[in-house]
Amino acid sequence: MVQCEMCGAETANPKTIKVEGAELDVCDDCTEFGTEVKTESSSTTSTKYSTSSSGESSGSSGSSGGSSGGSRRRRRDMFDEMQELASDYDDRIRNAREQGEYSQEDLASELNEKASLVRKLERGDILPSDDVRKKLEKKLGISLLEAVEGDEEWDSGSGEGGLTLGDMVKRKD
Structure with missing residues (x-):
């Protein structure tokens, strides 16, 4: 039995329909909400929407064994080497x-920015955009970024009694 991706009902033979560009496996009652997609007779929709972690396949393999790679290494993501x-x-x-003996006005002129921007940045009133940050770093020879600590601060140990999102939020009082 497969669950309908539209209404959640259990169905023995789901049909694949296209709704707003997305292909969904649905029960007979929900087929009216989209256009039915014709699939090749040799492939089934269950392999198309596989939940295994073996990655996307091109469909050239006809076997339904499912174990194509054995153990996989952890994929690197954009947060591994993130700086803020x-x-x-x-x-x-x-x-x-x-230290460079610039006035706020002189620095702003060198960066082709307004002096009010430099004043606001130095007071911490605003955050620099990426392009302004890069200009400041190049002109002043500094780094305004720091490495983000790894996942150890988020490791709650067991599944019970760990940190919640509410524990991590800083509130204004």
Whole structure:
């Protein structure tokens, strides 16, 4: 039995329909909400929407064994080497500007930005955009980014009594 992806009902033989560009396996009652997709007779829809972690297949294999790669290495994602704006970015900008003996107006002129932007950045009122951050780093010879700590701070150990999203939120009082 397969669950209908539209209404959640159990169905023995789901039909594949296209709704707003998405292909869904649905029960007979929900086929009216989309256009039925004709599939090749040699392939089944259950292999098309496999939940295994073996990756996407091109469909050239006719076997239904399912174990194509054995053990897989953990995929690297964009968060593995992520950096974020340093919490003391305002102090870093101000100190580097003063060491370079620039006034706020002179630095703004060198960066082709407004002096009010430099003032707001040094007060910590606003965050620099990526292009302004890069200009500041290049002109002042500083880094405004710092590495994000790894997953160890998020490891709650057991599934019970761990951290929740509410535990991590900083509230304004």
